[in-house]
Amino acid sequence: MSLILLKRLVxxxxxxxxxxxxxxxGYGILLLYTGNTYSGGLVIIIGFVIMIMAIFGFKAVMSGAPIRILVYVVAVVLLILTQVVFLVIVSHGIKDGISGIISDGFERLWEVERNKSGALAYYENWLHCCGVNSSEDYWIIHHAIPSSCCLDNKCVDQSSVYKAGCKAAFTEYFDDKFLVFKIVCWLLVIGEAVGAVLCCLLYSNLKNET
Structure with a gap:
């Protein structure tokens, strides 16, 4: 592989x-918004570290200095190991932590709903859900099913009422977002590994030229 091609690939x-x-x-900011400060902060820090490393690698390749490229390779290998450990440990921690936050949040909303109707309306309209667990929640507290629980805000009959509870609907929504996080992390690990290999080849070629 030519030196110019290696540089372009890196x-x-x-x-x-x-x-x-x-x-x-961006995902870390989403975690902060949902209340998971610790995990969100860690994800943001890793995102910044990756950006700084990528910029350093860009400058190292542009400079053509073998020692800088070697330092970049070592740093990338350490970063890959850190990311893999972080992904394995935190992926479960984030999901479990967020699940608890979601459950507590909807339970608090439901306490508000008991005293003042409309506390869940935003989520019911957004996620096409009804109540915390299902529409039966309203029957239990002797409240009429609100229009936000129904298709086009029109409760014609039982078939027009949303079946899913809002807690389950929101959890499913977050699971989709969490999947993006895992995909991005693994793409980063793969991209960094490929970059490290290419940088090793680049380092070898540059050393042979000197």
Whole structure:
């Protein structure tokens, strides 16, 4: 593989890693918004570290200095190991933590709903759900099913009432978002591994030229 082609491939991967790092930062902000401060902060930090590493790799390749490229390879290998450990440990922690937050949040909303109708209306309209667990929640507290529980806000009959509870609907929504996080993380690991191999080849070629 030619030296010019190697440089172009590494530069392309560096740009791609910067984009994925930005996506990871965005996901971390989402975690902060949902109340998971610790996990959200960690994800944002990793996103920033990845972006900084990608920029450093870009500059190292542009400089053509073998020692800088070697330092970048070592740093990337350490970063990959850190990410794999983080992904294995935190993936379960984030999901379990968020599940608890979702459950507590909807239980608090339901307490409000008992005293003042409309507390769940936003989620019912957004997620096409009804009550915390199902529409039967309203029958239990002797409240009429609100229009937000029905298709087009029109409760014509039982068939027009949304079947899913809002807690389950929101959990499913978050699971989809969590899947994006895992995909981005594994893409980062794969991209970094490929980049490290290419940088090793680049380092070898540059050393042979000197």
């Amino acid at each position: 530069l392309f991967l560096s740009a791609l890693l910067q984009v994925l790092g930005l996506i990871l930062i």
